[in-house]
Amino acid sequence: MRALVLHGPREVSVDEVDPPSPEPHEVVVDVERVGLCGTDVEFFTGEMAYLHQGHARYPMRLGHEWCGTVRETGSAVAADLVGRRVMGDTMLGCGHCRRCRRGHQHVCDARSEVGIRNGRAGALAEQIAVPASSLHVLPPTVDPTLGALVEPGGNAWRAAVAAHARPGDNVLVLGPGAIGTLVALFLRSEGVVVHLVGRSAGSFDFARSLGFDNAWTSDDVPDVPFDAVVDASNAPGLPAYAADQVEPAGRVVYIGLAGSPSLVDTRTLALKDVTAVGILSASPGLDATIQAYAAGRVDPRPLVAATVGLADVGAVLAGERPAGAGPGPKILVDPHLQKETT
Structure with a gap:
């Protein structure tokens, strides 16, 4: 089968590799769609921390935001999974450890991460093998585009x-x-008034096309009491800015990661x-996300700018x-x- 192989920083090719064969508790999935994200870019450039911590090494196969159809099951997996459309947990x-037994497998010290950590091959290939226990079945209303957007x-x-x-x-x-x-x-689907902060006015054009009119740079944020602030950026100065902006007794959520240390004055958190x-x-949120997409409460399809083939991935990552x-x-x-971009 064809698969994207990252041989080193900025060294990528589409290779012919052996198709996967499922272990007893695994399935093989025909991949429909895969999303590219910032983690893939960091592996491409060589900046990803896992490379320097020994959790990942080249050559590797990327792709952790995916969906597809089960093609084959291992000997310990029910055969009725064949033909089901699914996506899979990355983590x-x-x-066996305490964290896994408590339902926190996504922070297990010994975890593998699909397309990311401990050599687990990713989904930028025609097929992927994953544990059956990691699968989440997709209803008919969740098309391939939505399926690839479940993980993010x-x-x-x-x-x-x-x-x-x-x-x-x-x-x-x-x-x-x-x-x-x-x-x-x-947030908007729950009736929340959302404000967005970006680096420049141009970065808001797409958000405004989705109906988010409250879009600002950090210099012109209105004097509004923010009950919560979510930092989804990669700017090292914004975690502290988030703590400054939130109302006393509010909540700050950190989901973005900067490439360098970000400092937060804990006195700000304590005194407020x-x-x-x-x-x-995403692990604890996958089922809820599938339900939201299936019911149409959230439609993320406008976020997709293009769908490309494996041969185009290197250029996109660059x-x-x-x-x-x-x-x-x-x-x-x-x-x-094979060729055309859609």
Whole structure:
């Protein structure tokens, strides 16, 4: 089968590799769509921390935001899964440690991460093998585009829930990228008044096209009491800014990661009685995200600017915009697409 292989920093090729064969508790999935994200870019450039911490090494196969159809099951998996459309959890815990037993496999020290950590091959290929226990079945109303957006949506759903915002509350979201926009969509679906902060007025054009008129730079944020602030940016100065902006007794949610240390003065948190929450993984939010997409409460499809083939992935990771791409921040990959971009 064809698969994207990252051989080293900025060294990527589409190779012919052996198709996967399922272990007893695994399934093999024919991949329909895969989303590209900032983590993939960091592996492409060589900046990803896991490379320097020994959790990942080249060559590797990327792709952790995916959906597809079960093709084959291992000997210990019910055969009736064949033909089911699914997506899969990225985080694969050991299943035995205290954290896994408490339902926190996404922070298991020994975890693998699909397309990211401990050598688990990702979905930028025509097929992928994953544990059956990681699967989440997709209803018919969740098409391939929505299916590939469940994983980032799960992260965003968790951030929106962590804000503890009620209808009519004001929530400030820092960073109008894919995750920040998804957070805003989930918050708005619950009646929350969403404000967005970006680096420049131009970065708001897409958000405004989705109906988010309260979009600002950090210099012109209105004097509004923000009941919660969600930092979905990668700017090292914004975590402290979030703590400054939130109302006393409010909540700050950190889902973005900067490439360098970000400092927060804990005196600000303590003296304002602020609750700060960190979000790592989509795992606890996948089912809720599927339900929201299936019911039409949140429609993230406008975020997708283009769908490309495996041969185009290297250029996208290098920062090139596909020809004819729309305004959205998200690029999807169809591993079976040979030439044209859609």
